[in-house]
Amino acid sequence: AALVQKVQNCLKEEAWIKNPSVEVFLAALRRRLDACVDGKLANAVTNIHVKREDKSRNLDREFYEKKLPELCKNLQRMTMPVFNQMLPDLIKAVMQEMSSVPDENCRPRCEARCPACGSICYHAKGHSAAKHNTIHQPAGLAGHKWFRKIALVERSCLQCLETAVRMVREDGARVIPFSEFDKEYPEWDMPTSNEASAIQMREWIFFRYQRELVDYFNARRAGQKFGPAENMPTAYNHDRAQLQARLHNTLRPKFPNEDAWTQFIQLLKTF
Ligand SMILES: [Zn+2]
Ligand SMILES: [Zn+2]
Ligand SMILES: [Zn+2]
Structure with missing residues (x-):
């Protein structure tokens, strides 16, 4: 739990909050991880460095399409039993952190369930809409x-x-x-x-x-x-095939490439 706290603190680096670009974020995160947590984690982040001259391109796209998968691969290659142990705590901490971001699309979902059918509210956590709403189920x-x-x-x-x-x-x-x-x-x-x-x-x-x-x-x-x-x-x-096709058409465009999509499907199968 102490380690989670440390990583969380690294994410709150001031420079990044003042100047929220991927580049500044990564540099700050690398520095803080090295200083306060673990050199190995910091090295993993080094591999996703975004060059200054890339500014003309869409940095976010670059980050999510190429750099982030690279980071994940590097993290997987490392033996970090401590990291794996703290993962549930870390996920909880990130969810907590994300609950208060201004953009409701980025927040976790509201957890209220319809008292009459159990369907879960489709708004964001702490939504600005005055009332809960849902698509009611049988x-x-x-x-x-x-x-x-x-x-x-x-x-x-x-x-x-x-x-x-x-x-x-x-x-x-x-x-x-x-x-x-x-x-x-x-x-x-x-x-x-x-x-x-x-x-x-x-x-x-x-x-x-x-x-x-x-x-x-x-x-x-x-x-x-x-x-x-x-x-x-x-x-x-x-019709099952139709449902499947509709679900595919809704979800697939949210993934940048076939690899990311396959990864998501594999993740689903572990539940
Ligand atoms: Zn957003
Ligand atoms: Zn209902
Ligand atoms: Zn709600």
Whole structure:
């Protein structure tokens, strides 16, 4: 933890905060790592030095496309058991640090979940938007059942709103129409029909993995009984190849080259 603190302090180098360019950042980081942490780490950073005459080019692009992968390769080649041990702490520290950057796109995501369907808020952590919002999912994915039944709820909050479903709270003591969703949950925006296609993957998972979901909730929520959805919409059985293609088209452009993309896919497979 002390080492994490040290690396973090290196990232707070004044020169870099005053003049935030990749070049200044790297130079400062190299100097600080060498002085306060570990010469090996500093050497790794030396390899990603960006030359002054490269200024005319897009330095950020240069950095992310070429230098950063180089740095990662160098870091991997080193035997740094201490570094590996502190990685979880370091990741936590970086997330913490990133939580307060002004650009909301760069922050970790808000962690609030819709109280009615469990879908996670799509805004940034500490967002400027007054209320949480999400693309609501089939509520059964979060283990919600129809009142006095064991069947998982196949509808999303938006569908519940559109079909005038009422939510039952406190074991039947209160019944609230979904049209009062934003009164019941004042921290949340009313469900709206934006990006309908974004929820198709969740619908497909709900359709395809009913048995697994039922087993999952039965195993984890003692004293409750869960069963499969009774009115599963066949529309949830989306075409897998189409979903896959859409996901690919959304994500692939965010990666600078095939190598980075392959690395990402491999990382996903480790979860
Ligand atoms: Zn940004
Ligand atoms: Zn919801
Ligand atoms: Zn939120």
